[in-house]
Amino acid sequence: MAIGLSTYAFFWRGSTQVEAPMTLAAMLEETAALGGDLFQICDYPAIESLTAAELEALREQAARLGIRLELGTRGLAREPLERYLDIAERLDVRLLRSMIYSGDDRPDAQQAVQRLEALLPRLRRQGVTLALETYEQLPVDALMAVIEQVDDAHVGICLDPANCVAALELPGTVIARTAARVVNLHIKDFHFTRSPGWVGFQLTGCPLGEGLLPLSDMLARIDPAGRGIGAVIEHWLGWQDDAATTCRLEAEWTRHNMNLLRSNVS
Template sequence: MRLGISTYTYTWAIGVPGKEPKKRMDAKALLQKAIDLGVYCVQFADNLPLHTFADSALRELGAFAQNQGIFTEIGMRGLFPELVLQYIAIAKQLGSPFLRIVVDGPGFHPSPQEIIDRIEDLIPDLKQSNIILAIENHDRFTARTFASIIEKLGTEQVGICLDSVNSMGAGEGIETVVDILAPYTVNLHVKDFQVQRVYHMMGFVVEGRPAGKGMLRTEWLLEKLAPYNKCQSAILELWTPPEENILAIIEKENRWAEESIRYLKPIIS
């Protein structure tokens, strides 16, 4: 299993709407972060959308990654057929074995059956390009709904991108989610977290933590995935809480990334 970083490791540096830094991290700078951290896998997700890149920029990005020995993975948002086809081509061009997707898009929240219908039409293109569509467990559906979608599609060309925190938005904890989705998982998002009761005792707050400093039992999670031998990479993502200004947030984000990778390297080979 490859250990890597993502555009969602450095979410603030890349740019959160309304809180962008003066100089946003670009694709080449993210690859350089991987080199500096000593990890050689980078996942480009929808907060740095590669379909907006010129062909020459994609070629340059691919050449730089290849020259540095960096394995690239591709992600996107929105189950729009024409857009997915664009990303299948990008994934093939950059050597990504799967295409991670969040099915929802702006003003688009498809039903499970609509998801199945749209993906069925894409399966021939996925097969031809030898790309797996990795559906991320975002927070609108339960794990059983995602598993049902995969089962009904009935093809090895579709799997799960398992995020360790997202399903809390659907009212599910990590043990439930992993028990259901581990058999289908081709990509893992390692995102540590802390659940704390608010001061007035009526509710909880979920916040991110550096890997190894929160409630995620990473070694247990890896053990649960191991028997299926499908998960190709473990990608660090961070939910870094904000600070008083963007420079302070980015400094914290960098510190958390370094701390997290130090923790993960000995347990993810």
């Protein structure tokens, strides 16, 4: 089973909130240093502005480090997806994560199916699997109805049960409903607790193994090792008091989560 990191594991360290943001090259080096097998460049618009030479350098670096690259974008609009498939071709990427909605572009189920069916010839030709993520804006049953109607191995589920809690869908239910169609795993743990003062609730991130994510049950149900599914670590880490504290904690979570995930699959 391949495990690795997402750009979301570098959300703060790679942001303009810090004095010297980490580059993709630096993120790749850290992924390798922590024993990662893959790196998902997800919701990272700067990838679109890289030149052909810069993309080639990134591909070569990943190959040298023994890391498989994946990409992530949002939506099912044809032009953006084609652009990311062009980038995928240059980076030798075989998995592209997306979502059905992006901003104001919110296709209904039949429109989503039509767009996916129109994209299938290129996905097949290029050998790319499109992984549509579970998240709170779309009920899991509605997402699965689209996946099941398309019914092609090149379109599957990127499973992230934590996202769906905001729509009051329980992780176990989401895992069971999507298990057969999962092609990518996003791994992040979370707390769902009462807000200070006892008015309302908070859905926040936490280090892996300390929250409500049923990690062992999810891995047993999905069988990522047996099915060749990659597991990508992300974080929901809020900004701390200052950049130094935030970056230190983000690095600690990343190291801890990689070690714990590895211990669950070894």
